[in-house]
Structure formats: C-alpha cells, structure tokens
Amino acid sequence: MNITIVDYKSGNISSVINSFNEVTKDKVKIEVTSDINKIKLSDKVVLPGQGSFKSCVDGLNNINGLVDTLNEFVINVKKPLLGICVGLQMFADIGYEETETKGLGWISGKVSKIDNQNGKYKLPHIGWNQINIIKESSIFKGIENNSHMYFVHSYEFIPKDKNVISATTDYSSNLVCAVEKENIFGTQFHPEKSDKTGLNIISNFINL
C-alpha cells in the first residue's frame, strides 16, 4: 500500500508526515508530493490544510491538474481520502474566510466563522477539547467517546446533510469536528497532534 500526503505548499505539513511515519514504522510507503501521477497511483490520500480557506484552495488550484486528479480519486475511483483541518473544510461548496471562495464541493455545505457570542469565546478555538462521537465511523474504531483532541481553528464546516457528521465538539455551539461520507473522511482537529489517541485515528485510516 502507498499513501500520499498532498504537498501543495499551504502551511506546515511536517507534523502530519512525522505522525504517519510513526504509525506505519516504514511498513507503508508514505509519499509527500504534489505529483498528480503519483497521487493517481496511491491507495489513500491525505489532504492537510493550514492557513486560510482561500489560501488553501488557491494552493490546490496553483498546481496544474491537482483538483481534477483529486476529484477523480475521490468521486469516481472512490478511494479513501482524509482531510485534516482546512483539508476537511475544503470539502465544502463554499468558504467565507478572507473572501467568498469556492471549495471542492465533495460534501455540500459552507465554512463560516465560529460565533464567538460577542467575545464570550476566544478565537481561534485552540487547545484540547472532547469529541462527541455521534455516528459510527471506521476512523473512530477503538476511540472512546469524549476523547480529547487538539484543535486550532476559527472557522467551522456546516454541512447541509447532517448525516455526514460523525463527531462534534462543544465550543460556542456543537461544532462539526469529524465527517464521513462514503470514502471521504475529515477531521477538524489535528490527529497528528492529538497524542496517542490521534495516532490511533491515523492508524485506523491507514488500516481501512
């Protein structure tokens, strides 16, 4: 098996790479690339994302053929993809960070700023928060409900179809923090920074 972590020059992905290497212990080939031919040949793809929704979408669009390749991989070939943080957010149709920006449209919905209730809640939502698992998801195999995960974000994904939501977390409201739609998986939190529990989620994705 080989897994590709998409490197589209948007934010820091070394922690994602380190965590996948830690979990696989060299038994699985981890490729970090933006080469669309390598992505096509992968068994699984990881789409990280840091910075703003717009900068990440721009980053994808700046690489010729990348979005088409990802669409093909996810929508037609239906191989597993894991989006992390803004990687998940980009599943949406549209995002409102910086300016209105079109997303990948894999899971219908929008990405809006978290309601800070007139300053009652600090943003970004930074730190360890508990996840409320509301739907069985294969990436949560062996993960206890109310486990702590590390978050850092100011925007939330609001999917139209609530059935895709696999976990929420409580900050200002019940924020969507994990989604699963067929072969598409996403976490708003950072499994790569969520200690052993986070590594277990990565392991579950690898073992899908």
Place this chain on the structure above:
Amino acid sequence: MLKNRIIPCLDVKNGRVVKGINFVDLKDAGDPVEQAKIYSDGGADEICFLDITASNENRDTIYDVVEKTSKKCFVPLTVGGGVRSLEDINKLLNCGADKVSINTAAVKNPEVVKDSSKKFGSQCIVVAIDAKRSGNKWEIFTHGGRNKTGIDAIQFSKKMEESGAGELLVTSMDRDGTQVGYDIELMSKISSNVNIPVIASGGVGNLDHLVDGIKLGNASAVLAASIFHYGKYSVKEAKEYLDSKGIPVRI
C-alpha cells in the same frame, strides 16, 4: 468543553536545557529531546522551547533539537527565541515546530507578524510579550528582557491581535524566575483586552499559582518551567490539582 492547557517550557541554550533566575545565572539540566518526551508522555498539553540566547549565538542547534523532538512528541510544539524573519519561521516549521513565538521582531517590525500569519496562518504565530510593571502600567521589553521599549503592553497586545497573532504568550519580567506567582493583574488586563487566547508565564512556584493564572488571570493556558523541570511537581500532579480546583483539564 475546551480544556485549559498546561505548557512546560524548556529554555534551551546550545542544544541543552537551562532555566535561569531572572534570565541570568543559568544551570544546565538536561537534553531537551528527552525532557520534551517525558513531558508529553506525562500529559503536557503542549511543549514550548525557548532558545534563550539565540540572538547572540550559533542558532542552528535549535533546528536539530526541534527536528528530533517532533519525531518523538505528538503534541503541539512551540519554538521561540531569535525568530526574526519569515525564513526563520519557515525553517522552524519545516523542522517540525507547530507554532513559532516571536518576541523582539514583533516589536521592531510588526509587519513580520502580519506577513507570517498571512503566509503560514494565525494558528502558528504566537507573539511573546515580555512586560515589566512601571507605575500602574506595563512596559514591553525585548531581547530576552534586556531592552526597554517604552511601549505599553496592553496597547501592544491589541495591535498584535489585529496583526494576526493567534495567541499571546505573556511573561511578567518582574516575576520571571522568582517563583512568587504570575502577575495576575497583567494577565487579566491583557486577556480582557483581546479576543485571542493568552498564555500566562513568569513566576510559577507552586500549583496554586497555576490555578490563579487561569481563575484570576483568565489565561487559556499556563506556562511554567522550573516547577516541572527540577521535579518539584509532575505535569500529572499539576493537572490533578487543577482538576480538584474545578478547572477543566485534559486528564
């Protein structure tokens, strides 16, 4: 519910851990990679490295330390000290740092904060503010506390938030190394003036000081060095104590 974070800080010089009293008189106490691993295994919510003499000396040792640590610790890693430019930030992030804290450069050239938060995202930009009481105000110091600036800490905090800082790491120069507790008034003033999380630092001598930093200082996270480093308390003991005082922590 979002938990308050406990962040052990390791002051690093030439690739070794040190912790000074009022920023001078340093003692050597260990390998940073091993220390960081002990902390993360013990439940630290994040790890912070401050390369304290980075402004003056060979700084490449820190990159090696960060790279090794990030392969062993899977909790967020913040690195600061001598961070001047976007290239410095980029290099630290590429070595595996999750956040970078900027101190002197943020004062000298606030554009660094604006540009870096735009380029790398606010989530990885922490502005470190070293403040000293002066009458009923606080003044910012730079260069590891050596240089006066005449800049008001509260005004500066607001400016950094506007510039795109994701968090503020606020150190009381008066308290740092004294073990008499955080400057609570400073922490709560800054916290109430910004909408981004504040990390309290400087002066922790016992576990009640951590409680005060959160309850009275309204800090989202508490940073401490000596109390953990010299084995006075473990991170686990600190968390259990905070929990017993009704503070939400990750246990």
